[in-house]
Amino acid sequence: MIYACDNCHxxxxxxxxxxxxxxxxxxxxxxxxxxxxxxYEKRLKEPREI
Ligand SMILES: [Zn+2]
Known part of the structure; x- marks a missing residue:
């Protein structure tokens, strides 16, 4: 289950x-x-750089 924060997104x-x-x-x-x-799922698949 995925949740979002209304304050900071x-x-x-x-x-x-x-x-x-x-x-x-x-x-x-x-x-x-x-x-x-x-x-969220897209972000998980992308390599983390920077
Ligand atoms: Zn938050």
Missing amino acids: FLFSYTVEPEQCPDCGKYAIRPADEAERQE
């Missing part, structure tokens, strides 16, 4: 629904929508 995957954003710590978590899920 961080996308992350959790097996249980998280209470806090692991990035900014806000309680602004919601399930990611379809476009966000695709963005």
Whole structure:
């Protein structure tokens, strides 16, 4: 299950629904929508550079 943070727009995957954003710590978590899920999966496949 993929979640998004409304505060910082961080996308992350959790097996249980998280209470806090692991990035900014806000309680602004919601399930990611379809476009966000695709963005997340695309990001996983791309090599990390810079
Ligand atoms: Zn956040």
